[in-house]
Amino acid sequence: MKIFPYLNFDGQAEEAMRFYQSILGGEFEGPIGLFGEIPGMDIPEEEKGRVMHASLRINDSVKIMASDTSPFMGHVWIKGNHNYISIDAPSKEEGERYFKGLSAGGKVEMEYQKTFWGAYFGSFEDKFGISWMINYDLKSGEE
Template structure:
């Protein structure tokens, strides 16, 4: 399919603004747009949102490097993520260390950064919002 683009759309169940700020600090994310439910040009159907969600994020677009992601608070509190990971490919071990340390703050490390047969540095973690990440140093050299 020509011109097909798949973009991650993350639902943060009431913590989207906090998550965006965390990714801005941890990964240098840039927020391109943010719209709250109260700013929607059409009213939200009655009973669709929990009380107090009017000020929550209806839709946001943000970039990490050249990658575009989208996010929302969704229509319910809490989030459940399983069955996928976001993978960050970096050029240096220093970048891997920096991103891994930042993302693991308040999260849980599944596999500490270490040398693998495919990379001089690879690790896996779940951040404080329940998003699973893999950090991988990509080299053009063979690793032994």
């Protein structure tokens, strides 16, 4: 299991991530995904350029991930809610186990489910107020 910080911003995610890269080095894992690229969603024009997901791998053990909040989706950036703990699960089943266990008594934001980006993903606030993301990237041939 690997655990990474996941940062939220209010429209500055890309700028922040490029700044972190300029200081810490590393490479982006894939393109920076924007909310305007979500299939089947009618995103307001002013939010289409906000970052849905960015992942900056510093080395084999360290990466920083980030996104912008989306007011259209009901996200509100408040100082204090801008950091998640993200677990990169070793299997779909382990991810589900982590999700069910850690979210018990908390508030689920997104159920652990298959996503359009080829992963199982879920997010929640645990019963202590800590925000978590559980992710499992599907391997070739997995559903």
